[in-house]
Amino acid sequence: MSTCENLFFLLLLLALTLNCTAVFEVKIPDSSVTGIHGQYVLLRCSFSINKDSSLEDIVITWQTVKSEEVVHSFYYGKNQLEKQSLRFFNRTSLYPSEFKHGNASLKLEGVSPKDAGEYICFVSNSYGSNQATLQLSFAAFFTSPxxxxxxxxxxxxxxxxxxxxxxxxxxxxxxxxxxxxxxxxxxxxxxxxxxxxxxxxxxxxxxxxxxxxxxxxxxxxxxxxxxxxxxxxxxxxxxxxxxxxxxxxVMPIVFLLVILVTGIIFYRHEKHYYIQNKVKTTPSSVLSFSKT
Known part of the structure; x- marks a missing residue:
């Protein structure tokens, strides 16, 4: 085999090797995001796509770094939430229609202070597997003073x-x-x-x-x-x-009003008592005369 042919096969072998060992990437566009109290936050994650991959080949798992809690899992073509942490129950979702575009982003609803921390986005398919991390911070707008x-x-x-x-x-x-x-x-x-x-x-x-x-x-x-x-x-x-x-x-004003109302009630009660007592002690002859 000539030197030129040897060089050709070496270059071909090198090209095939590079193609087989191409890096499967998982990327986090934002290394840090902030979730607002009571609202939803989008944890963005993307991965290398292969036109030959199908939903059956894709495995996507989100989990916390510190406590290693499962936040959301997808494999065998559907959500697999049996091992999902209870505090994330009914609060997470992926976008399966976007997997073909390399989108593994997670939507987390009802953000609370306990959600703050570091998260892992792990993706695997027939093309390869890899992971990336991001930091979720928590904030709440202050109420009108x-x-x-x-x-x-x-x-x-x-x-x-x-x-x-x-x-x-x-x-x-x-x-x-x-x-x-x-x-x-x-x-x-x-x-x-x-x-x-x-x-x-x-x-x-x-x-x-x-x-x-x-x-x-x-x-x-x-x-x-x-x-x-x-x-x-x-x-x-x-x-x-x-x-x-x-x-x-406010209290002095309320106190004065209470004294005023009490005085009025006491005055009316005494006046009524005086009139009733006067009628009872008036001679009957005088009463009969006044009627005529």
């Missing part, structure tokens, strides 16, 4: 309440520019569903005359909430009129 006003003898305390996830950044500004965050007190308390209850407090003198801004930032979802109100001497901010006022302001 509720303003509570506490009125003391010489000061007014403003308390903003909101709930979301994760811990946000809180700022207070005076007159729109001066950062007075060092004067506030902010606390975070996690509820049963793991969301954070944020309580941020600012105390000022009643005679103060300024504009205050409350700013909350949740960078996980690019959320910024800003509330602005003006404090006039001796007056409650107009914006607070439609908001809930603290019981320290």
């Amino acid at each position: 509720e303003l509570v006003i506490e009125l003391q003898a010489h000061t007014m305390t403003f308390v903003y309440l909101s709930k979301g996830y994760p811990k946000p950044e809180i700022e207070w500004h005076s007159s729109g520019t001066e950062n007075i965050s060092e004067l506030i007190q902010t606390s975070f308390q996690q509820s049963e569903n793991s969301l954070y209850q944020v309580t941020s407090t600012l105390t000022v003198h009643v005679q103060s005359n300024a504009t205050y801004s409350f700013i909350l930032r949740n960078k996980a979802v690019n959320q910024t909430v800003t509330n602005v109100f003006s404090l006039l001497p001796g007056k409650i901010p107009e914006k607070a009129a439609s908001q809930r006022v603290h019981w320290t302001l």
